[in-house]
Amino acid sequence: MYFKVSKKEFYNALSVAARAISTFSPLPAFSGVKIEATMDCLILTGSDSDISIQTKLKKSEHCVLEIHDMGSIVIEAKYILEIVRKIDADEIEFEMLDGSLTKISGNTAEFRINGMRASEYPAIDFSKPNECFNVSEDILKKIILQTSFATSDKETRPVLTGVNFQCKEHQLHCVATDSYRLAKKTVEIEESLNFNITIPAKSLQEVVKTLEGEGDVEIAVNDKKAQFIIHDTIVQTRLIDGVYPETSRLIPLQFDYELTIDAHDLLNAIDRASFIKNDGVSVIKFNLSEQECVLSSKSVEVGSSTEVLSSASFSGNALEISCNGRYVFDAIKALSGSLVKFSLCGEMKPFIIQSVDDDSVLQLVLPVRTYA
Secondary structure, three states: OOOEEHHHHHHHHHHHHHHOOOOOOOHHHHHHHEEOOOOEEEEEEEEOEEEEEEEEEOOOOOOOOOEEOEEEEEEEHHHHHHHHHHHHOOOOEEEEEEOOEEEEOOOOOEEEEEEEEEOOOOOOOOOOEEEEEEEEEEHHHHHHHHHHOOOOOOOOHHHEEEEEEEEEEEEEEEEEEEOOOEEEEEEEEEEEEEEEEEEEHHHHHHHHHHHOOOOOEEEEEEEEEEEEEEEEEEEEEEOOOOOOOOOOOOOOOOOOOEEEEEHHHHHHHHHHHHOOEEOOOOEEEEEEEOOOEEEEEOOOOOOOEEEEOOOEEEEEOOEEEEEEEHHHHHHHHHOOEEEEEEOOOOOOOEEEEEEEEEEEEEEEOOOOOOOO
16 A cells, blocks of 8 residues: 555544544554545544544545555554654655555655554444435534533433434434433424434534534434434444433423523523532522512522522513523523523423524423422
8 A cells, every 4th residue: 555645634534533433442453543545535434333434535626645556554543643743744655564564754754653454443334324314514513512412421321321313204303311401403304204213422422523514414324323424524323222212291382481581691690600509519599570580599508699680581470490500501502592581380390491583492401499
């Protein structure tokens, strides 16, 4: 194998593939990037068995690529990234010398590094599943950022560590919950599909990092894996086994109270009260009436805080409700728009937070019992 390639584009492609590689790799080969030189492109692959990323680097007006000899090799990701980053040259030469010994050179610098034979790298099936649909990069980014933060970080119920993607004809419902809060995003798609899968939140975070900012993403799924095809890159992830809980029954449909407030003002008020914690949790209390809306926080050890929410507007009978401050803070941050609306049913019933300008995303938070 022997090729010459633009340093910047090669380094960027290596960085994309290397994102799938885990520090604690289950197999020695998975600590490396598989580099394959074909007739017209370089194919770079990284994996930790749960998530795999394959990206292609082709000759273009921005990228020099001359492949003189085809072949493939696996090189430890941390070494190849460090070498390519530090070589002070616009173009890099890459040559396999003997079995797995590889020479990487640029300008006056030359490195010789031991790799692994490509035959030692586990076979990864990148064939495209049958159920396919397209969404814009912007919409996919919103889906992930507005839901994945609500997934569980505990492995006691593995299915809750992922985001559930359920498609019914032209509607895609994306739901995440950790049992104490829930985030749901609904989008319309052109294709009429029916599937119900749960994708690990960790894999979706890697998808966000791979998005290039414009264009469409093709998403292909079956009952074993999901693929996100972003230009010349495929991000492939395993799915989480198990039946996702039926969450629609948790979402109230009728409300007796409504609070509308400036999102920025409420975030700042919660932030100011968040240093007061009980057992490491910041519990905030809303005292709501049509005359005045007050946010308070209290701890026997620390003290208390009280703040009148001047931008708030409330309709309904007087209501007191307490909740985890961080959950409300995260929910509001995930919404777009300057005004948020709280729809409430009662003191100990789940409430919904939505943007006044965007009803495609819904955040649900469970209240908590507190002091009198």
